[in-house]
Amino acid sequence: MFSRDERVELIKKCIVELDNVEVDSSDELLATYAKRKGSCVIVKGLRAGSDFENEFQMALINHKINPTLDTMFLTAEHQFMYLSSSTAKELGNYDVDLSDFLPNAIIPAFKQRIADIRKEGENRNERTEH
Secondary structure, eight states, X not given: OOOHHHHHHHHHXXXXXXXXXXXXXXXXXXXXXXXXXXXXXXXXXXXXXXXXXXXXXXXXXXHHHOTTOEEEEEEOOGGGTTOOHXXXXXXXXXXXXXXXXXXXXXXXXXXXXXXXXXXXXXXXXXXXXX
């Protein structure tokens, strides 16, 4: 829905008050990136049990690639456990109030992207109908 650069900028909007947080992006494997940055811990958020299986597997692989790297798992607050990007997109398609689902700083950009995608679809349908 958003390019990597756009996602970085949106995240920066959400953490503007957090002076000790850096937003970065890389094409490298996470374990390689962490080693280059001198990081020794990856923090991963988990929503449901199914997240744990995939993330645990990735933690083992990351540790194999970079033995000095550990992974710490944090569970989501109960009110966010069901939330996913697909859910947010679906709600956005129905013009639902998104303030309980997304950071307020990015809601305007999110709504604009949903509107742009909807308009592109309508334009595509108009071209195929003629």
